[in-house]
Amino acid sequence: MAAQKCLAVFGGNGFLGSKICQAALQRNWKVISVSRSGEPDWKTSTKNGHRPEWADGVTWVSADIFEPATYKPHLASADAVVHSMGLLLEADYKDVLRGKENPISGLRKAFQTGGSAWPKSANPLDKVPGDDIPTGDASRQLTYEKLNRDSALIAxxxxxxxxxxxxxxxxxxxxxxxxPILPQRYISTKREAEDLLTQVQDFRSIFFRPGFMYSHERPITVPMSYLTSVSSTMNKLTGNIFGGLLGAAGTAPMDVDKVGRAVVQAIDDKSIKGPVEVPLIESLSSKLT
Structure with missing residues (x-):
């Protein structure tokens, strides 16, 4: 009998991360979620406010990704790691997904400050700080560079x-x-993270590139998915001439459950590596039983 796989998900209590955890459990994997708050607040994370049964199968770790000592021991048995932080609408600290603040204004306030370029190195991980990462308030101010790029390299x-x-x-x-209305740094820092992780030879790198994700458990995402669907359809009918202008708004929205299933399938499929675009995500999501 094959050994049980172990998956660690940074941001496992979030919008997409929780779906990845659930999908991995369906394959009988050992699942560890690493996030600042540990287990989700189910009253605000599920439509009925109840704790789902599958949550019992997850080891919920409360840790700070910028403080490796708080989670490093939990990675000892991990076969795979997912970095599911820095999503377009994943800003729990601004109460965006709970409908307490406008998504765009919340995200803009959260990421107003720029960041520095990543130091040049043959192995990008050589330039990652060790356990002595600064912990002062100034060093912890979130930027796209820190959340989208630096945290991924640290993990x-x-x-x-x-x-x-x-x-x-x-x-x-x-x-x-x-x-369209977010700074270009949102996507440029994600692409920079991809480029840096590609240079690491110690693991197989996979980069999921979904469009806007929605869930009926998060009502605020549903009307936004309708708008995105309309703009995506218009973009297709016009031969993608507005693709550069619309950005993610020109890509068909995806059910977050499907993306979660596709992530687990991609990890299990050794042939998958590098960028995974929307069509392949759709295909992978249908293969998980």
Missing amino acids: AKQFVESSSAKSKTFLYISAAAGF
């Missing part, structure tokens, strides 16, 4: 150093494109 380094798995997979949740 990747800890995975390489801690995991005893012979074959490792690191899956990064990227995006199909930016969004």
